[in-house]
Structures are given as structure tokens and as C-alpha cells.
Amino acid sequence: MAGLSEAYLYLTPYKYLSTGQKFRFELAFAMTREHEKILIDEYSAFLDRDTAKIVSYMFQKFISKSKKRVVIITANDDIEDYILPDTVIRFDDFNRIEIYKKKKDTNSNLFERDFEILKGNYDDLQLLERYHYFGDVKEGTLIRRKAKFYSLYYKKKLMGIAITTSPYTDTVTETDLININDSLRIIYRIILHPKIRGIGGTKLLYNHFLKKEKKLLFIRSAMAVEHPFVSSLGMIENQHVDYENTSGYQNLLKLIDHNSDQKSVFETATNLLGHIMWEEYKGYLNIIGDKSNLTETFFIDVVKNTFNRNKDLQLVLEILKPIVMKEYYYDNRL
Known part of the structure; x- marks a missing residue:
């Protein structure tokens, strides 16, 4: 306020x-x-x-x-x-x-006339990334996920950015994953400069998505746990899988607490990450309305083939740090 x-x-x-x-x-x-x-x-x-x-x-x-x-x-x-x-x-x-x-018009927003949304780029993201609770996203990651940048200007000054991506990289060959990419876009980031928060910038960006992205829109947000900004846009809340209290994550914590050998920790961590990816995949298909054909083993194998036990264990553990989130989607398909 x-x-x-x-x-x-x-x-x-x-x-x-x-x-x-x-x-x-x-x-x-x-x-x-x-x-x-x-x-x-x-x-x-x-x-x-x-x-x-x-x-x-x-x-x-x-x-x-x-x-x-x-x-x-x-x-x-x-x-x-x-x-x-x-x-x-x-x-x-x-x-x-x-x-x-004073005659009130609570539906009007006098700031809208000073807003403009233009095609953005990675440089715009770097300028605004300090104002987001997640940072340091690599440009290559966004390129592989076919990112689209929408930059928000207020009085000709860059004051916000939104990014949408595909759920999976453009290198996937599995039919299910290709279909998910074709049907769904992730709202990957919405960042507003603190100076303009609360005056309708998020709603303007979202309405712009509705014009440009004729697919299912999906967002996973930690901020939405405390602030109803996503639900106020009319998106539908989806059931988010909380793995922090699962036996898999608790077993991993026990192994770490007992200073277990690196092989055991890595095995448990990669199995858990593969399981989470499998649950995420099934969640996407449920929103789209398709049946799953890929198994949990497929995703576990992907994780094990991606990460190296000697080099990447800490990275995997960092990825697995639980963050309370909420998920929402909106069917914007033609």
C-alpha cells in the first residue's frame, strides 16, 4: 500500500x-x-x-x-x-x-494511459531481475524453452517484464512432451519495479498474454501463497504437489543428517527429483486433458543421465529445497 x-x-x-x-x-x-x-x-x-x-x-x-x-x-x-x-x-x-x-469511478485506472507493452529481451530481464525472489536464470535456458519477453514501460521507462516459456526444451522427442509444449505456456516470470506495484501492471501484462498466447497458461508462484494477485486475474487454482512431507524427502534428510555416503545420497536425491518431474508431467497432462504414456522410471533415468554424482550433488540438493507454492492455470486455447 x-x-x-x-x-x-x-x-x-x-x-x-x-x-x-x-x-x-x-x-x-x-x-x-x-x-x-x-x-x-x-x-x-x-x-x-x-x-x-x-x-x-x-x-x-x-x-x-x-x-x-x-x-x-x-x-x-x-x-x-x-x-x-x-x-x-x-x-x-x-x-x-x-x-x-466527488463522483467515483472505481473501475477506471488513470495509470493505464502511461503504460506500454513492447517486445522485450534478456537484457531487460537482467535489469529487473534483482526485484524477483528467484534470480540468475541463464539466457540459454530461456532460449531452449522458446521464451517470449514482454517488457512493460511506464512513462517511457522500463518498469516491468513478463516471460512465458514452454514447459520443456525444444530438444524433447517424446510425443507426450511435444504435445505439452504445443498446448501449454508457462508464465515463467512477472517482475514489476517496486515503484509501480499495485497500479495494474500485472493485470495489463496478463491481458496481453490472453491476446498473444492462445494456449493454456500455467503459473507456479510462491508469492501467490501470501498475495491473491493470481486468483484475482481469474486463473483457476490447481492442486500443487507438496513433496516436503513425503517419505522420499524425509529419507533424503535422514541420509544427509547421518552423513551417509555420497552414492546413497545421490541415488535418493535423483530418484526424488525424477519422481517430482513425473508428478509435474502428469499435472500438465491433467490440465490439457491427455493421458500419460511415460513412466516414472523414464524421468528418473533423465535425471541420472543429466547430473554427475561427483560434480552435481550439491546442485541437485539445491534444486530439491522445498518452496511453498501455489499453481494456477487458464484455458486460453481458441
Whole structure:
């Protein structure tokens, strides 16, 4: 709500925040208090005008869902259409008073006129990747999965990117995997610069997908566990397989805790990774509506042929670190 979503700000003591950041922190903090009536003087006085409009837009969305009554005092009338007040009391230079009700249009988004979506590239991703909780994706990986880049510009500045990929690389030869690639696109990344979060950028990118990607759309997101941004787009939640509590993963943890030999750990880890890939494959087919023909053994063999016990054990263990996720899909096929 206050535009303080950059990770490093979570670790920054209040005294080291800028004046504008302190205002936004105090605004958010005030909303957590039990007071139903709040008075804010010199609202947005310490914010640049773009930030003031964005914060105002997010602030009014929060207030409209709460039971709080807020009075703000400001000399900046450029935020009126973004804060969407119920009543405006205006004083002119001669102390004359004008009072009027503000007609609200909660369905309109004034920021949309300043957004533009263009064909992006890997360089755009590198500029924005620091704002995503997963990083360091290799360009070759994206090329092999036929990635498409959609770059989001706000007032002619790069402020976001979205990437879709095929589930599998373009080198697969198995009919089932080829059919999955032909039918489904993974929403691999959606990254917005913290300055424009909350003003409709994700929805614009998603609507752009609907125009450009006439396939099933699929997303797996850790952020969706805490924030309903995916479900708000109209995507359907899918059952995500949680392997952290399975016997396979628990056996792996026991082997690691008991300092078991490398061969045993690698064998258990690669078997588990192959099993997870098999479950993922069956999940894709279930969404598409096809039957599975590949066995769990096939995926385990793929893993064992891909990773080397002496060189890649730590990499496999890193891949297997459990992250709580939610999955969603939307059938956008013609």
C-alpha cells in the first residue's frame, strides 16, 4: 500500500529512511492501528508527484475496504483523481470555501494511459531481475524453452517484464512432451519495479498474454501463497504437489543428517527429483486433458543421465529445497 516493497527496505532501520519513505511508513503504520478516524496533515508533501499519485491510488483501495474514516489535508490537488475522496473541501486564495461530493469511478485506472507493452529481451530481464525472489536464470535456458519477453514501460521507462516459456526444451522427442509444449505456456516470470506495484501492471501484462498466447497458461508462484494477485486475474487454482512431507524427502534428510555416503545420497536425491518431474508431467497432462504414456522410471533415468554424482550433488540438493507454492492455470486455447 505504501510502496515500500523493496526487500532491502525491510532491513533498513527507520532512522535511515528518506523523508518520503518515512512518510509512507507512517501512513502504512497508521492503517494498522485500531483508530477508526485518522487525520493526516501535509499529505504527500514529501513525495515526488508520480509517487504521490501511486501511493494515493493504493491508499484509497485500502481505505475503501476498511471501516476507517480519513481526513487528509494537502496543498497538492493533482492527487484528487487518484485518492478518490468522498467529499472535497477546497479553500481558494481569498478564503472562500467550496464543498462538493466527488463522483467515483472505481473501475477506471488513470495509470493505464502511461503504460506500454513492447517486445522485450534478456537484457531487460537482467535489469529487473534483482526485484524477483528467484534470480540468475541463464539466457540459454530461456532460449531452449522458446521464451517470449514482454517488457512493460511506464512513462517511457522500463518498469516491468513478463516471460512465458514452454514447459520443456525444444530438444524433447517424446510425443507426450511435444504435445505439452504445443498446448501449454508457462508464465515463467512477472517482475514489476517496486515503484509501480499495485497500479495494474500485472493485470495489463496478463491481458496481453490472453491476446498473444492462445494456449493454456500455467503459473507456479510462491508469492501467490501470501498475495491473491493470481486468483484475482481469474486463473483457476490447481492442486500443487507438496513433496516436503513425503517419505522420499524425509529419507533424503535422514541420509544427509547421518552423513551417509555420497552414492546413497545421490541415488535418493535423483530418484526424488525424477519422481517430482513425473508428478509435474502428469499435472500438465491433467490440465490439457491427455493421458500419460511415460513412466516414472523414464524421468528418473533423465535425471541420472543429466547430473554427475561427483560434480552435481550439491546442485541437485539445491534444486530439491522445498518452496511453498501455489499453481494456477487458464484455458486460453481458441
